[in-house]
Amino acid sequence: MDLNYATxxxxxxxxxxxxxAANLPTDLQHKVLNxxxxxxxxxxxxxxxxxxxxxxxxxxxxxxxxxGWSKVQQHIWEExxxxxxxxxxxxxxxxxxxxxxxxxxxxxxxxxxxxxILSCEDWWCQGYSEPGSGSxxxxxxxxxxxxxxxxxxxxxxxxxxxxxxADMMFCLVRTDSGVRKQEGISFxxxxxKTPGITVRPIKLIDEDVEVNEVFFDNxxxxxxxxxxxxxxxxxxxxxxxxxxxxxxxxxGRSKRELAFLKRIATNQKKNGHPLIDDPxxxxxxxxxxxxLMALEVTVMRVVAGEAKGRGPGPEAxxxxxxxxEVQQLLTELxxxxxxxxxxxxDAAFLEGESAQSAAGDDDAAxxxxxYYNYRKTSIYGGSNEIQKNIxxxxxxxx
Amino acid sequence: MDFDINPEQQQLADAIRRWSEKDYGFEQRKHIIxxxxxxxxxxWQAMAELGLMALAVPExxxxxxxxxxxMMVVMQELGRGLVIEPFLAHAVGxxxxxxxxxxxxxxxxxxxxxxxxxCALGEKHARYDLFDITTQxxxxxxxxxxxxxxxxxxxxxxADYLIVSARTAGSDRDKxxxxxxxxxxxxxxxxxxxxxxxxxxxxxxxxxxxxxVPADALLGELHxxxxxxxxxxxxxxxxxxxxxxGAMESLTQATLEYLKTRQQFGVPIGKFQALQHRMAEMLMxxxxxxxxxxxxxxxxxxxxxxxxxxxxxxxxxRIGMAAKFIGxxxxxxxxxxxxxxxxxxxxxxxxxxxxELSFGDTDHHLARFIAQPGFKQAA
Numbered sequence: 001m002d003l004n005y006a007t008x009x010x011x012x013x014x015x016x017x018x019x020x021a022a023n024l025p026t027d028l029q030h031k032v033l034n035x036x037x038x039x040x041x042x043x044x045x046x047x048x049x050x051x052x053x054x055x056x057x058x059x060x061x062x063x064x065x066x067x068g069w070s071k072v073q074q075h076i077w078e079e080x081x082x083x084x085x086x087x088x089x090x091x092x093x094x095x096x097x098x099x100x101x102x103x104x105x106x107x108x109x110x111x112x113x114x115x116x117i118l119s120c121e122d123w124w125c126q127g128y129s130e131p132g133s134g135s136x137x138x139x140x141x142x143x144x145x146x147x148x149x150x151x152x153x154x155x156x157x158x159x160x161x162x163x164x165x166a167d168m169m170f171c172l173v174r175t176d177s178g179v180r181k182q183e184g185i186s187f188x189x190x191x192x193k194t195p196g197i198t199v200r201p202i203k204l205i206d207e208d209v210e211v212n213e214v215f216f217d218n219x220x221x222x223x224x225x226x227x228x229x230x231x232x233x234x235x236x237x238x239x240x241x242x243x244x245x246x247x248x249x250x251x252g253r254s255k256r257e258l259a260f261l262k263r264i265a266t267n268q269k270k271n272g273h274p275l276i277d278d279p280x281x282x283x284x285x286x287x288x289x290x291x292l293m294a295l296e297v298t299v300m301r302v303v304a305g306e307a308k309g310r311g312p313g314p315e316a317x318x319x320x321x322x323x324x325e326v327q328q329l330l331t332e333l334x335x336x337x338x339x340x341x342x343x344x345x346d347a348a349f350l351e352g353e354s355a356q357s358a359a360g361d362d363d364a365a366x367x368x369x370x371y372y373n374y375r376k377t378s379i380y381g382g383s384n385e386i387q388k389n390i391x392x393x394x395x396x397x398x
Numbered sequence: 399m400d401f402d403i404n405p406e407q408q409q410l411a412d413a414i415r416r417w418s419e420k421d422y423g424f425e426q427r428k429h430i431i432x433x434x435x436x437x438x439x440x441x442w443q444a445m446a447e448l449g450l451m452a453l454a455v456p457e458x459x460x461x462x463x464x465x466x467x468x469m470m471v472v473m474q475e476l477g478r479g480l481v482i483e484p485f486l487a488h489a490v491g492x493x494x495x496x497x498x499x500x501x502x503x504x505x506x507x508x509x510x511x512x513x514x515x516x517c518a519l520g521e522k523h524a525r526y527d528l529f530d531i532t533t534q535x536x537x538x539x540x541x542x543x544x545x546x547x548x549x550x551x552x553x554x555x556x557a558d559y560l561i562v563s564a565r566t567a568g569s570d571r572d573k574x575x576x577x578x579x580x581x582x583x584x585x586x587x588x589x590x591x592x593x594x595x596x597x598x599x600x601x602x603x604x605x606x607x608x609x610x611v612p613a614d615a616l617l618g619e620l621h622x623x624x625x626x627x628x629x630x631x632x633x634x635x636x637x638x639x640x641x642x643x644g645a646m647e648s649l650t651q652a653t654l655e656y657l658k659t660r661q662q663f664g665v666p667i668g669k670f671q672a673l674q675h676r677m678a679e680m681l682m683x684x685x686x687x688x689x690x691x692x693x694x695x696x697x698x699x700x701x702x703x704x705x706x707x708x709x710x711x712x713x714x715x716r717i718g719m720a721a722k723f724i725g726x727x728x729x730x731x732x733x734x735x736x737x738x739x740x741x742x743x744x745x746x747x748x749x750x751x752x753x754e755l756s757f758g759d760t761d762h763h764l765a766r767f768i769a770q771p772g773f774k775q776a777a
Contacts, residue, residue, distance in 0.1 A: 297689035
């Protein structure tokens with residue numbers, strides 16, 4: 001057993017760390033570190049910087065634009081990005097649709113879409129959930145009927161993340177209603193500007209727009225936009241979900257947020273002393289830090305297993321549950337730390353329209369919306385209850 | 399980076415498991431608990447033949463110079479087997495002698511399994527603070543005279559040698575002025591009151607009534623014993639955490655088997671989601687605890703004492719939380735059978751509950767984690 005990174009991996013870490021220090025624009029970093037809202041342009045700008053370096057898609061095969069990094073190096077890259085406070089590379093293209101296209105797409109689909117994903121020419125969104133199909137995703141009703149060289153799509157998707165920014169959607173549609181629900185689903189690619197598609201933003205609990213309803217009214221989609229075989233979409237969707245979950249523990253991000261939490265807990269006074277010195281608060285903080293320490297090792301165990309060709313199978317469910325529990329607890333304690341300074345709501349400050357918060361505590365201003373927003377983490381990507389079902393069936397065999 | 403145990407460690411683990419399954423079953427263990435001495439010479443002999451006593455001892459004294467990671471593998475198996483022999487006390491005793499670098503003849507006997515060591519450190523009023531010492535040692539004519547009482551000394555009555563902490567200077571709670579002594583347990587003036595513990599093990603109250611020991615009984619530097627105690631007990635914590643990990647593995651497995659076999663309402667009770675989700679949580683608790691035990695087993699040898707204390711205390715605190723959850727839920731899901739004395743499951747629960755009360759409980763180690771200077775600096 002050797003819990004340390006190899007020397008070569010440490011050298012890799014140092015090199016990406018200095019690249020990030022030199023190339024991450026400070027205004028973007030400032031927004032991320034201070035919990036401000038990021039615009040479409042912010043995400044695209046960072047994507048293009050990383051793309052110019054050739055590092056946008058470390059998990060892709062080299063012939064399509066991957067980096068050839070090992071699993072451990074990919075993990076280090078993600079951790080270092082989180083540590084530095086980069087905007088996220090949007091996962092919908094790079095981590096979600098691209099692996100499906102590489103595994104199941106036609107040559108012309110790969111040739112057309114993959115370079116556009118790398119360059120961020122297309123912003124992708126994921127058309128999965130429907131009003132009646134949340135955790136029971138396979139019950140989806142949006143239907144596609146074949147009509148010559150087109151499908152005619154009718155129905156509705158919801159919770160479609162950042163669809164308001166999207167150029168393309170990958171979408172699960174029902175192409176056969178006469179069979180078991182998993183067997184009649186197909187995987188379609190759609191241009192968002194196709195006539196008949198309407199995007200309606202949903203204001204979330206923090207009053208930000210992060211998800212949308214998407215309506216399809218007789219939308220004509222070329223048959224060439226079908227991925228793989230008709231009615232095999234569920235297989236591709238499951239393949240994709242495996243890719244979606246690998247970095248779900250978000251340990252790097254949580255470590256950064258723990259440091260932030262400690263900083264504000266040091267600045268905040270209780271009975272004339274730093275709040276971090278208060279035994280009741282310190283006890284909660286310590287328990288959280290210990291959970292995160294454990295999670296970091298647990299993630300490394302999974303990564304090391306992957307490097308040896310094992311998993312990540314159902315262990316990903318555990319990382320999702322424990323990762324989101326830590327993320328939520330961090331936001332909970334942040335709110336506890338700022339106390340009454342958590343009350344003022346300041347949209348102009350969050351959007352960057354005003355440089356200072358109206359109530360005068362710039363650290364505190366974004367934290368309650370952040371806390372509200374992060375309740376989503378135990379719900380999205382397969383709710384934590386669904387993850388427990390997966391553990392129950394796949395690991396425990398109950 | 400590699401989280402797998404090596405082939406030698408795996409072989410040793412397999413050998414211990416074969417022995418405990420064959421010769422240390424539930425009924426055999428029950429007889430040992432109910433016996434007058436509360437331990438088994440035959441088991442001790444078998445463990446010595448497996449090489450367990452020699453494992454951590456330096457090669458110069460006939461051992462294998464094994465690391466804390468090697469010992470973690472052993473303790474996990476002893477935890478799985480619910481072994482109640484005085485191995486932990488002995489192993490911590492060996493660590494004291496190794497750290498002090500003296501008493502090599504004792505180490506040789508310890509490696510051979512000929513003599514057992516126990517550590518008489520805690521006192522009745524002191525809770526988990528091993529620096530809170532009233533037992534006195536006075537220097538007199540090239541000897542020391544000890545006076546005082548040690549409380550809940552794990553396997554103290556079964557040991558041949560005792561590692562004893564005593565105050566040679568300063569006042570009750572000072573960390574300086576503490577000295578350590580290595581004393582034969584049959585020295586005149588020592589009385590040992592042996593009793594059972596709530597998990598089927600043995601412990602003792604040990605009184606020192608004007609016990610005279612030679613000057614060379616001193617272990618390490620005069621007045622400087624605290625550093626040894628802090629370090630050796632961290633080693634003990636790691637071993638204890640590994641034992642808890644093994645116990646939790648077995649208990650989780652036993653509970654899972656029970657959910658698959660126990661039928662109610664015409665189905666195995668494992669078909670009920672209320673139990674399934676708790677079982678999934680038990681598994682996650684186990685894996686999170688395992689991660690920190692691995693980390694602590696590596697870092698306990700760190701040359702940076704703060705890193706050592708921080709990691710070891712994190713592990714003990716996390717083990718404490720996991721053990722409470724897993725232990726209580728296992729009993730609950732075993733239903734009525736969980737509160738009998740007739741199944742291994744409740745015995746694992748009992749052992750885990752007493753591990754919480756040993757070497758510092760969860761709150762003690764959370765407080766120690768917080769007290770490290772680095773806690774208040776950004777991670």
